[in-house]
Amino acid sequence: MISVAKVQTRNAWRYYVRGVAFGDGRRPVGQSLKGALEKAGLPPGVWLGRGLDALGLTAGQTVTERQMELVFGQLRHPDADRMERELLDDGADAETARLATALGQPVEEIERRKATPLLALDFTFRAQASLIVLWALGDDHTRRVIERAHERAIATVLR
Structure with a gap:
């Protein structure tokens, strides 16, 4: 089964970083995402999907906490910090550099119109309850x- 939910609040990325990444557990305060995942024995999140080429990303690359904030919190390219620095170094003004990293309409522009930005769609894959029981009781x-x-x-x- 698959469920679909809208991600509409600018701090929603924190839910993924703080909860989902740890199987609905909690990361210790002050510990980096990478360090906490390693300590918990959990694999890091990776980029997947067919839109990666358009973003200059490769399937399987590790997703950083900052990239989560940029994409799901600001509607910006996951490498916006680097891109913005390069544009500023090339002489672009700050507003132009920031707008160049927006994915779609800048979130601030959407909010100025008193609209709620749609930051992402969350697809969650869940097995049926009977399959979960079979997995739990089954052999290797x-x-x-x-x-x-x-x-x-x-x-x-994802294809």
Whole structure:
């Protein structure tokens, strides 16, 4: 099954970084995202999807906390900081450099119109309850088959 939800608040990225990245757990205060993931034995988030080429990203690249803030909090390119610095170094003014990193309409422009920006769509892949029970009670082979099927379903949707 797949559920879809709108991400509309500018601080929604914190939910992903603080909760989802830790299986709905909490990251210790003051610890970097990368360090906390390593300590918890969790893999880092990676970029996936067919729009990556347009952003100059590669599937499988690690997503940083700052990139999450830029994309889901500011509607800006995940490498906006670097791009903006380069534009400023080339003589662009600050406003032009900032606008050049916007994905679609700048979020501030949307909010000035008293509209709510749609920052992203959250697709969550969930197995049916009976499949979760089968995974939990099954042997290693059964778990691997279920996990591969789940991964193939995600890859199919992302294509």
